[in-house]
Amino acid sequence: MKKIIFTVSVLFAFITTNAQKDFQGMAVYESKTSTSDFKARMEGNKDITPEMQKMIEERMKKMFEKTFILNFDKSASIYKEEEKLETPGQQGGGMRMMTSFMGGGGTYYKNVKDKSYTVDKEFMGKEFLVKDSLKTYNWKMEAETKEIGGYMCYKATTVIPASKTDFRNFRAKKENDKKDETKSEENKEKKTSFLDEIDLPKEITITAWYSPEIPINQGPEGYWGLPGLILEVNDGKTTILCSKIVLNAKEKAEIKAPTNGKEVSQAEYDETVTKKMEEMMEMNQGQGRGGMQIRMGR
Numbered sequence: 001m002k003k004i005i006f007t008v009s010v011l012f013a014f015i016t017t018n019a020q021k022d023f024q025g026m027a028v029y030e031s032k033t034s035t036s037d038f039k040a041r042m043e044g045n046k047d048i049t050p051e052m053q054k055m056i057e058e059r060m061k062k063m064f065e066k067t068f069i070l071n072f073d074k075s076a077s078i079y080k081e082e083e084k085l086e087t088p089g090q091q092g093g094g095m096r097m098m099t100s101f102m103g104g105g106g107t108y109y110k111n112v113k114d115k116s117y118t119v120d121k122e123f124m125g126k127e128f129l130v131k132d133s134l135k136t137y138n139w140k141m142e143a144e145t146k147e148i149g150g151y152m153c154y155k156a157t158t159v160i161p162a163s164k165t166d167f168r169n170f171r172a173k174k175e176n177d178k179k180d181e182t183k184s185e186e187n188k189e190k191k192t193s194f195l196d197e198i199d200l201p202k203e204i205t206i207t208a209w210y211s212p213e214i215p216i217n218q219g220p221e222g223y224w225g226l227p228g229l230i231l232e233v234n235d236g237k238t239t240i241l242c243s244k245i246v247l248n249a250k251e252k253a254e255i256k257a258p259t260n261g262k263e264v265s266q267a268e269y270d271e272t273v274t275k276k277m278e279e280m281m282e283m284n285q286g287q288g289r290g291g292m293q294i295r296m297g298r
Contacts, residue, residue: 024073024252027229028082028244029220033064033168034237064168068240071253072218072229075113078255079220080106109257110134112217112224118257121269124276129261130269135160137225139208146209148231149242153209156226162204165273168238207234214245 067082106120115134120127142155208219212228219230220240231242264272 023248024071024255025214025216025229025245025247026249026253027070027072027220027231027242027246029068029070029240030243031066031068031220031238031240068220070218070220071255072216073255074216076109076111076255077218078253079108079110107258108221109255110218110222110224111257117222120258120261123269123273127261128269128272129258129263130266131263132266134224135222137206137223139226148209148211149245151211151213151231151245153211153231154228156208156210158206158208159203160206162201163270164200165270165277168235204235208232214247 068079069082070077070079072078106122108117108119110117112134116132117134118129118131120129122128137158137160139156139158142157144155146153146155206223208223208226208230209232210219210226210228210230214229215227216229217224217226219226220233220242223230223233229245231245233240
């Protein structure tokens with residue numbers, strides 16, 4: 001009798017292990033970033049006509065509202081923007097530049113087992129392969145719950161430093177902030193550009209909703225580390241919400257790290273982007289108060 005029980009136990013363990021090994025899923029996320037503060041800034045700019053403003057808003061909507069697909073297993077995942085056909089000439093030079101500052105497309109690979117990530121980024125026409133350790137989030141578990149797509153989700157929050165290379169973190173400067181800045185005679189003579197109108201917060205509060213019903217510590221973008229798949233993330237300006245989940249489909253996705261691009265660390269990539277942003281700020285001095293916005297419409 002003991003031998004039978006032992007055999008059954010071993011068989012059950014074998015089946016469970018293989019089931020976990022073969023476990024895979026797919027989640028679709030809708031990402032939306034608020035552009036209300038930039039719209040308000042445009043409305044007060046006399047250099048931008050109503051027609052130009054409408055065109056800019058339409059292009060910003062396409063840039064800040066995107067669909068992503070997360071394919072995952074127990075230890076790794078790939079997160080990639082859903083491919084869409086673009087109309088030739090759909091984006092102007094300014095919009096392409098802003099898209100570059102947001103990191104372009106590419107594949108975001110996370111391995112939570114060895115706590116590493118790899119992401120291929122296109123920036124200003126060059127390809128980079130960023131490889132580094134996953135960010136450690138000090139999640140605070142909250143008691144609040146809600147249902148997302150039929151899954152019971154629990155709330156978790158954390159505070160992180162704002163990334164200087166993610167355009168979504170930028171906020172339009174408040175008028176009071178501008179008045180408080182030092183106004184030397186030299187500064188008074190300088191004309192402002194679009195990049196002079198924006199600011200970067202030091203910290204961002206992240207709110208995540210995860211479901212233990214899908215017991216993996218994965219999530220969209222670089223988010224991870226909770227006892228369940230993250231179905232929603234909000235940082236105040238950007239909301240990433242899961243709209244569809246498929247578990248253990250017959251066709252398995254290939255989950256592997258990208259390999260194209262010049263290999264750099266996150267710090268090295270950030271330094272490259274920051275330097276280019278500083279160059280752009282210098283180039284846009286003297287373009288007029290709406291210099292950057294006007295080029296965005298071309």
